[in-house]
Amino acid sequence: MDDTGTVVAFYLLSAITISSALGVVVVRNLIHAVVFLILSFVGVAGLYITLSADFIAVTQVLIYAGAVSVLILFAIVLTPTGDRGNQETFLRLPALLLALLVAFTLGYVAIDTDWAISDREGFQQTASVIGEALLDKYVLPFEIASVLLLVAMMGAILLVRPDSAMEGK
Amino acid sequence: MMRLDADWYDFRDLGNTVGSLLEQIRDWGAPDWVPYVVSGLIGVLAILLWTILSVLAFIWIERRVVGLMQNRIGPNRVGPNGLLQPVADALKLLFKEPITTRDADRILFWLAPIVVFVPTIVVFAVIPFGERMVLADLNVGVLFLIAVGSLNTIAIFMAGWSSNNKYALIGAMRTIAMLISYELIQVLVLLAAVLFVGSMRLGDIVAWQADYGVWILFLQPLGVLGYIVAGAVEMNRSPTDIAEAESEIVAGYHTEYGGIKFGFFYQAEYLAGFAIAAVIVTLYMGGWTLWGLEEWVPGWLIFLGKLYGVFFIYIWSRGTLPRLRIDQLMAFAWKFLLPLSLVNVMIVGGEKLLWQEAELSSGEALPVFGVINWVMAVALIAGWAWFLGHQHQERVAHRALLTKEVGAIHFGEPAPTV
Numbered sequence A: 001m002d003d004t005g006t007v008v009a010f011y012l013l014s015a016i017t018i019s020s021a022l023g024v025v026v027v028r029n030l031i032h033a034v035v036f037l038i039l040s041f042v043g044v045a046g047l048y049i050t051l052s053a054d055f056i057a058v059t060q061v062l063i064y065a066g067a068v069s070v071l072i073l074f075a076i077v078l079t080p081t082g083d084r085g086n087q088e089t090f091l092r093l094p095a096l097l098l099a100l101l102v103a104f105t106l107g108y109v110a111i112d113t114d115w116a117i118s119d120r121e122g123f124q125q126t127a128s129v130i131g132e133a134l135l136d137k138y139v140l141p142f143e144i145a146s147v148l149l150l151v152a153m154m155g156a157i158l159l160v161r162p163d164s165a166m167e168g169k
Numbered sequence B: 001m002m003r004l005d006a007d008w009y010d011f012r013d014l015g016n017t018v019g020s021l022l023e024q025i026r027d028w029g030a031p032d033w034v035p036y037v038v039s040g041l042i043g044v045l046a047i048l049l050w051t052i053l054s055v056l057a058f059i060w061i062e063r064r065v066v067g068l069m070q071n072r073i074g075p076n077r078v079g080p081n082g083l084l085q086p087v088a089d090a091l092k093l094l095f096k097e098p099i100t101t102r103d104a105d106r107i108l109f110w111l112a113p114i115v116v117f118v119p120t121i122v123v124f125a126v127i128p129f130g131e132r133m134v135l136a137d138l139n140v141g142v143l144f145l146i147a148v149g150s151l152n153t154i155a156i157f158m159a160g161w162s163s164n165n166k167y168a169l170i171g172a173m174r175t176i177a178m179l180i181s182y183e184l185i186q187v188l189v190l191l192a193a194v195l196f197v198g199s200m201r202l203g204d205i206v207a208w209q210a211d212y213g214v215w216i217l218f219l220q221p222l223g224v225l226g227y228i229v230a231g232a233v234e235m236n237r238s239p240t241d242i243a244e245a246e247s248e249i250v251a252g253y254h255t256e257y258g259g260i261k262f263g264f265f266y267q268a269e270y271l272a273g274f275a276i277a278a279v280i281v282t283l284y285m286g287g288w289t290l291w292g293l294e295e296w297v298p299g300w301l302i303f304l305g306k307l308y309g310v311f312f313i314y315i316w317s318r319g320t321l322p323r324l325r326i327d328q329l330m331a332f333a334w335k336f337l338l339p340l341s342l343v344n345v346m347i348v349g350g351e352k353l354l355w356q357e358a359e360l361s362s363g364e365a366l367p368v369f370g371v372i373n374w375v376m377a378v379a380l381i382a383g384w385a386w387f388l389g390h391q392h393q394e395r396v397a398h399r400a401l402l403t404k405e406v407g408a409i410h411f412g413e414p415a416p417t418v
Helices: A004-026 A030-050 A054-078 A080-084 A092-112 A126-135 A139-159 B014-027 B033-069 B085-095 B106-126 B141-162 B166-197 B202-212 B221-235 B259-284 B299-320 B326-357 B362-389 B401-405
Strands: none
Touching: A004 A030, A030 A054, A030 B106, A030 B141, A054 A126, A054 B141, A054 B166, A126 A139, B014 B033, B033 B085, B033 B106, B033 B259, B033 B299, B085 B259, B106 B141, B106 B259, B141 B166, B141 B202, B141 B259, B166 B202, B166 B221, B166 B259, B166 B326, B202 B259, B221 B259, B221 B299, B221 B326, B221 B362, B259 B299, B326 B362
16 A cells, blocks of 8 residues: 555545445435445445455456346346335434444444554465365355355245246146 | 567567567656556557457448348448448447437436446456457456456446336346346356366466467367357347347337447447457467467467457358247256356366376377367267257246235236235
């Protein structure tokens, strides 16, 4: 984070990420909110690049901007009330208060904590290191995550199965 | 790769010229970021210029060639042999009134043609046109291709939704459904190639093919087949262009677009085509190398020759094959290509393991693997097609249980209670 380019990029990307995240909450139209969400995902990917975590950055674009947001779009279009957008709610003020409190707490912790700074050299290639870590040290969580995804997928298939298949015809 | 010399006049690799220029700038005592920015600008401008010229050329080539294939003449009035037709088309699009329909979502309607353009052009940043002619040789290049390629979907959805037109929305939803299905296949076949080479950097993949003197095309026929089909779907060209099938849904997601906004979609479609062809050439056909010929002929000319050759296959299939139905296309992805590409990953992974563990020499291993894979590919395709063809498939659409229960989608009549 020493050279000016990285610093400028960091503030620019942070501004994009935060303002578009704000847009997600403020905007009434649901589709507009999703577009803002995608922009904020891309901004976060940019922040990862400034940290030289290229694999995570590309995965962020692939998974969040490419796949998750498309699923959200699908869900919005397939639900009939999708075009009505966000409604007024009486919980507006309490929600704002809660959000401010959470933001204050997180900010306070981030500033107050005496962060330990590692003096290890950065990885040249993050992809291979992540791959080795996932299949070696963290193989159990990795496998559990894949089993979880499998269960979720089977549940989704079961939910939308047609009747005739359920009755065993 | 041995270079005889790498001076600025060594046009076998235009990267030499740019590199010398950057050296010169450094010698003048400019700060570090100047050569960096200059090289980026040169790369971007070169790619933009090349893509625009190629698109203009291929608009003419495609219309004439498809015309020949369909036994008609094609455009031949503007300029000699209709050569100026693309220019006339572009001018017409530029001067047309950009109509925005009354009930359209104005912001997204204007944003979509711009957003669709960005990912298609960004893909070329990681494509190596020559040994030194690559804008950003990322070490996660292949993943970058997939990630950026998938962003197209969002722009197309924005276009289809904001038009406030049922045909546009249907087209957009078809695009998303297809891209979700075919992206899976794309990822799996690219995974097989990356697994075998052991690197996601596109430059390394080209170098690997040059070192062993073999294209991955000869080692992984199933992968190439899968990528060609998935690529055709992603670039939305004719046998698989159900997202804009003019006989079914007017023009799909760009029904309401006219003028230069339509021009952007049109050009983005061509660019996506070039990008897919470039990926096929780089990953499966040796990129800018051709068994030593790149020492004599500029590598970027070899690359462009291969690229146009692959793109011609797509034009050819557009001129010959009829359009698929959406259920056929989806079934082809999930029931045919997905199992085959999974098997392909398994086979390639096993071969890679065998090659490493048994310490075979590349001269022994690669020809054997090639023969095995070709035999397996033919057997699997024929066998799986035979198996699927002999199944009695039910083609009755059921309304899904969940949507029935929540009463979400019902067309006219009230939702039946379960």
